[in-house]
Amino acid sequence: MNFFLDFHSRTPIYEQIKEQITSLIGQGVIKADDQLPSLRQLSSELSVNINTIKRAFSDLESQGIIYSVAGKGSFISGNAHRGVIVDDALEEAKSAISKAKSMGAEKSEIIIMVNSIYEGDENT
């Protein structure tokens, strides 16, 4: 379970942790009921305060993406599969694209960009 944190980024550390966990789920690397590293383990591995890890986990639990059990650990939620995570990410992308449109971006420009991002994939 490798995490890469940028301590100089403006995006909060707990958000970076949330992103990386959801990304691992979205990509199918970790599945429902898989156990996450413990708060204290992640805390020392990443040299981040346990409360910051806790904040990330609590957020994810609120979103129904993970569930935590005192004494046992934190696990990937069953109902949080790909769907929830991708939908959330798509929502963010949607607002960014809508904003670009309002700034005058053409549809064709967006499409070209999407193609370049997915370049080399076996998708339609």
Next chain:
Amino acid sequence: MNFFLDFHSRTPIYEQIKEQITSLIGQGVIKADDQLPSLRQLSSELSVNINTIKRAFSDLESQGIIYSVAGKGSFISGNAHRGVIVDDALEEAKSAISKAKSMGAEKSEIIIMVNSIYEGDENT
């Protein structure tokens, strides 16, 4: 020059003002060398402190989108046309889409979303 501010949004007021000005430029509503409302005028119109307006204008000036002259006012920059603004917005959309991809979003899902956003346009 109508601005709509959401004072309860988490996005800073000065960011909202920047967005709306760049949007007007991106859509071609205001062009190079057009004069913007004065700091004090916008301040009273929007019921926002002059320093907040100033912050937005200073940011836009740093980005080369507008230029200000003491005693005269603030104006749309000549080299800041559509290009700069749209490119910035596309950059943001790109990172959001890349993130969605890393979360497991399929290219087809993105395309469908783009289509829905641009629904009803006379574009290709």
Next chain:
DNA sequence: CAACTGTGCTATTACAATTAGCACAGTTAT
């Protein structure tokens, strides 16, 4: 009981966003 797990506080530090007020400087017209 020991050694793990997560939970829930409170306090502190640092920084960002916003408002407020004031003084200063350039421009324009009367």
Next chain:
DNA sequence: ATAACTGTGCTAATTGTAATAGCACAGTTG
């Protein structure tokens, strides 16, 4: 020159968020 505009540049106070720190409590497992 003066009035009435324009932008500029500060400093201060307030509020909220991010992050760290420390501590106590509670559940689980061997």
